[in-house]
Amino acid sequence: MSQPNLRKSPAKFTIPKLSYRVWSVWRRNLDVFLKTIAVNFLPSLLEPILYLVAFGFGLGGFIQEINGQPYINFLAPALVAIAIMYGSFFECTYSSFVRMYFQKTFDAIATTPVSVEEVVAGELLWGATRSTINASIVLVVVVLFGLVTSPLFLFLPVFAFFGGLMFASMAMCFTSIAPHVDFFNYPSFLFLTPMLFLSGTFFPLTAMPQAVQAIAITVLPLTHIVNITRGAISGSVEPILGLNPEILLPISIIWLIAVTAFFFVLSINLMKKRLIA
Amino acid sequence: MGLNEVLIEAKALTKKFDDFVAVDQIDFKVYKGECVGFLGPNGAGKTTTVKMMYCFLPPTSGELKIKGFSVLTSSREVKAIVGVAPQEDNLDPDFSVIQNLTVHARYFDIPKAEAKKRADEQLKFFQLEEKACSPVTGLSTGMKRRLIFARALINKPLILLLDEPTTGLDPQARHLVWDEVRYLKKQQVTIILTTHYMDEAQILCDRILIIDKGKIIEEGTPTELIKKHIGREVLELDYDEKLVPQLKETFSGSRIEKLGDRLQIFTDKPHGVFDSFLAEYKPQNVSIRNANLEDVFLKLTGRGLREI
Numbered sequence: 001m002s003q004p005n006l007r008k009s010p011a012k013f014t015i016p017k018l019s020y021r022v023w024s025v026w027r028r029n030l031d032v033f034l035k036t037i038a039v040n041f042l043p044s045l046l047e048p049i050l051y052l053v054a055f056g057f058g059l060g061g062f063i064q065e066i067n068g069q070p071y072i073n074f075l076a077p078a079l080v081a082i083a084i085m086y087g088s089f090f091e092c093t094y095s096s097f098v099r100m101y102f103q104k105t106f107d108a109i110a111t112t113p114v115s116v117e118e119v120v121a122g123e124l125l126w127g128a129t130r131s132t133i134n135a136s137i138v139l140v141v142v143v144l145f146g147l148v149t150s151p152l153f154l155f156l157p158v159f160a161f162f163g164g165l166m167f168a169s170m171a172m173c174f175t176s177i178a179p180h181v182d183f184f185n186y187p188s189f190l191f192l193t194p195m196l197f198l199s200g201t202f203f204p205l206t207a208m209p210q211a212v213q214a215i216a217i218t219v220l221p222l223t224h225i226v227n228i229t230r231g232a233i234s235g236s237v238e239p240i241l242g243l244n245p246e247i248l249l250p251i252s253i254i255w256l257i258a259v260t261a262f263f264f265v266l267s268i269n270l271m272k273k274r275l276i277a
Numbered sequence: 278m279g280l281n282e283v284l285i286e287a288k289a290l291t292k293k294f295d296d297f298v299a300v301d302q303i304d305f306k307v308y309k310g311e312c313v314g315f316l317g318p319n320g321a322g323k324t325t326t327v328k329m330m331y332c333f334l335p336p337t338s339g340e341l342k343i344k345g346f347s348v349l350t351s352s353r354e355v356k357a358i359v360g361v362a363p364q365e366d367n368l369d370p371d372f373s374v375i376q377n378l379t380v381h382a383r384y385f386d387i388p389k390a391e392a393k394k395r396a397d398e399q400l401k402f403f404q405l406e407e408k409a410c411s412p413v414t415g416l417s418t419g420m421k422r423r424l425i426f427a428r429a430l431i432n433k434p435l436i437l438l439l440d441e442p443t444t445g446l447d448p449q450a451r452h453l454v455w456d457e458v459r460y461l462k463k464q465q466v467t468i469i470l471t472t473h474y475m476d477e478a479q480i481l482c483d484r485i486l487i488i489d490k491g492k493i494i495e496e497g498t499p500t501e502l503i504k505k506h507i508g509r510e511v512l513e514l515d516y517d518e519k520l521v522p523q524l525k526e527t528f529s530g531s532r533i534e535k536l537g538d539r540l541q542i543f544t545d546k547p548h549g550v551f552d553s554f555l556a557e558y559k560p561q562n563v564s565i566r567n568a569n570l571e572d573v574f575l576k577l578t579g580r581g582l583r584e585i
Contacts, residue, residue, distance in 0.1 A: 024383050032371040033381065104367035111331050111361040112384035112432070113353045276334065 005056075016117040016268045024114060025122020026129065028105075033130075041137070048079050048138040052145055055202070066204055067236050078201035080138045080156060081163075084229075085222055087134035087163040088127035089192060092171035093184045094124050100175070108274060120271040124168045124264065131164020132157050142233065146258040149237035159232070163225045166256060169263035170221070176270035184255035195222040200230075205240050213241050221259060224252035282309040284436055284467050285330065289339035292325050299325040300386045301491035302339065309435075310364070312458065312468040314482035316475070316570075318578050322530060323471040323493040324364060327440050330469065331361045344435065357385065360434030362425045368413045374424060375400060375409040378431050385432040392431070399427035400487040403457070418452030426457065437461060439470045443477060475571035489578045499570050506576055507568040508532075512551055515561040527554050536575075543568060 033040060056072030063071040099105040106119050114122075136157045142148060174187045198212065199205070199222035205213050216223045217240055227248060231237045237245040285307035292300040299386060300322040307313050315323045328334040329341055332352035340347070346354040369377050375396050382392035403423040408416065413424065422442060429437060439458070443451045458468060458481050472478050478485055479499045487502075488496040495502060500508045508531070514520075516538045524533055524542060531544040544550075 021384070024386075027383065028369075031376075035371070085443055103366060103370055105369055107333070107363070108367040108369065108381070109384055110333055111356060111359075111363070112381065113356045113386070114384045115352065 013269050015265060016121065016272075017115070018118055018121050020073075021114045022118045022122040022125060025109060025119050026125045029123070029126040030129070043133045043173075044137045045141070048083070048141045051079055052076065052147075054140065054271070055056050056145075067238070069234060069236070072145075073147050073149070073234055074204070074230075075202065076142045076145070076146065077233040078226050079197075079222065080135050080142065080160070080229045080233065081199075081222060081225040082201065083134040083138040084131045084160045084163040084225055085167050085195065087131035087160075088168035089171045091130040092123060092127040092168040093175055093187065094181065095176075096127075096175050097178055097181055097184070099123075100275070101181070110275070115266050116272050116275050120172065120268045124165060124172060124267065127168030127171065128161045128164035131167065132160045135160035135164075139149065148233050149222075150232060152232040152235070154231060156232050159228060162260065163228075163256065166221060166260040166263065169260060169267045172267035173263060173270055176267065176274045199223040200226045200238050200240065204240055205237050210241065217241065221256070224255050227252045278467045279523050283307070284309050284344050285469070286342045287326075287339065288341075289340050290329065290336055291338045292329060292334060293337040293480060294321075298491050300329070300336075303488075303491070305486055305493060305496070307436075307467060307469065308318065309467055310462070310465045310483055310485050312462050314478040314485045314486055315469065315471040315488055316473075316478055316574060317471075319473075321578075323488055324440055325469060326488070327438050327469065330355075330436075330438055331359050354368055357432065358435040360429035360432060360437045362422075362429040362437070362442055363437060364444070366421050366425065366529055367427070368421060368424060370412070370414050372413065373410050374405060374413055374416070374540070377424060378428055380563035381428050382431045387432065391533065395431055395433075399430055403427045404453070419446050419453075422446060422450065422454065423457075426454065430461075436467045436469065439468060441471055441473065443472070443474060451477070474573055475569060479570045487577055495505045495573075495577055502573045503568050507572045508543045508545040509568060510544060510565060511568050511572060512544065512563070512565050514540050514563045516540050517560060520558060520560055523554070523558060541572075543572065 052072060052075070056075050060071035060075070066074040088254070105270070106116070109119050110116050139153065139156055143153070171187070174184065178184060198208075198216055199220050201222070205216055205223070208216075223240070227237050227240075229243065231249055237248055239245075240248060243251070283306050285305075287303055289302045289304060290296065290300060291302050303322075303326070315326060317323050325334060329336050329348060330343065331350045332355050335349055336521060342348070343355045344358060348355055369380065372380055378396035378399060379389075379392045382395060383389075387395070397406075403426065405420060405423060405427065408420065409438050413421065416424065426439070426442060429439075442458075446454065455477070458470070461468060462481075466561055468481075470478070470481060470552050482499060485496065486493050495506075497505065512528075516535055517540075520540075521533075524540070526546055527550065528542050528544050528546060531542055531546065534541045534543075548565075555563060
């Protein structure tokens with residue numbers, strides 16, 4: 001017998017090779033979304049209205065101005081940021097897991113010229129699209145409530161896509177190691193919920209001790225998303241750790257690009273390892 | 278027709294999962310237009326081999342080429358010419374029957390109009406036209422299998438991989454699948470079929486590879502294998518200890534086996550020998566039948582058999 005040409009571990013870490021075919025996977029998810037658009041649309045529309053009415057008008061009446069703005073104006077950009085976070089995170093945890101594990105959709109697509117990497121990348125791009133859709137709905141509500149004071153808000157749907165891609169990539173890392181669907185309770189409660197409250201969303205981070213501010217800006221991605229949505233909608237950014245916007249905004253942008261790139265590559269590799277034995 | 282064109286070639290093909298060797302240094306060739314059956318007990322390595330053919334599992338070592346393309350380095354080229362009907366139901370429950378075909382066609386870059394045309398043709402061929410707009414979740418098992426089969430043909434594959442296409446089907450649905458396989462054979466589609474059903478393999482396959490514990494243990498046409506390993510006919514009767522010496526004497530040189538509470542005698546002896554034995558000893562529940570592939574399979578893979 002000839003010497004077998006033993007390959008190194010087939011699951012070695014690589015930069016994924018992607019082609020236009022990722023869009024056929026994205027397109028599949030869009031088609032399904034459009035079939036059920038009524039169910040998808042209404043909750044995303046209703047939720048920000050409730051938040052603005054309850055917290056903005058209701059609770060906001062008892063709260064003093066923040067950075068010279070009414071509380072509702074402080075809150076509105078955070079709702080856009082939260083929509084970016086939830087949109088892709090839930091899509092690429094629960095929904096992707098159902099497609100992968102229960103429906104075997106990834107296996108079926110992998111028998112075609114679309115590669116496993118492209119399937120995962122298509123899912124990530126779709127997650128980012130969900131963030132864009134959800135954030136845009138919230139943005140329309142915010143505009144209709146008259147809470148926009150800067151023309152930069154027009155860039156937010158595009159930003160939502162990239163912010164969504166980051167959360168999608170992080171979510172997909174959890175999906176790659178999830179043994180069952182209930183597993184996602186962990187990231188939901190241990191990762192999303194702390195972010196929901198500690199990223200300068202419902203109250204200024206500057207009200208917290210320096211240590212909490214430092215943690216928020218180092219490890220909580222939502223902090224950076226909020227910085228940018230707030231800058232784009234209200235034209236003001238909270239001086240976290242005493243930094244002014246000229247320094248803070250570039251830090252947020254660089255942080256987001258670096259973290260997105262890292263988790264995008266990592267999640268595809270982890271999923272490939274899970275899907276191909 | 279290029280009858281001798283090799284479409285699939287495996288050389289020392291091996292797949293290991295950690296320490297478990299699922300496929301162990303196998304060599305085989307499949308020629309254009311052939312229908313080759315992969316037979317083996319559960320866990321023998323059939324599905325693993327098939328999964329390597331459509332580039333889902335990378336081989337651990339050895340070589341596997343599909344129409345000259347390596348599954349390791351040219352997976353896109355391979356997958357473009359292969360159609361896969363996997364064992365499990367992985368139809369897309371988010372879509373209707375026809376969308377399962379058109380969406381799948383999109384992954385192959387088939388233009389929309391062409392995809393619709395092919396989908397309609399397949400639904401007609403597989404008698405699923407009436408269900409075109411139904412959700413797949415409501416289909417019967419037989420209909421699901423046919424839709425999986427139809428989906429595997431949407432890219433007009435040169436090679437069709439059918440992994441246990443009739444498992445769990447009722448006889449009507451099985452026969453429908455068989456008719457379709459025969460039709461595709463006439464169209465010169467090369468077919469790889471894995472199955473546990475020996476009658477299916479005997480009817481459909483030009484050539485059989487019997488796999489056990491990751492190795493190909495025998496290979497040939499169904500007729501060759503039966504002739505070589507079993508003989509022409511099988512005499513079956515209820516086990517009776519007293520008859521064994523007479524049987525051994527009458528059918529000297531033939532193989533006699535005990536399978537459960539039945540005895541089987543594999544023989545080429547003329548019918549007259551059977552008749553005189555039966556007339557003399559009047560054993561219980563006798564049947565004489567043609568030897569078949571199942572006899573070969575059980576002999577070679579040895580499950581549940583004990584020679585006496």
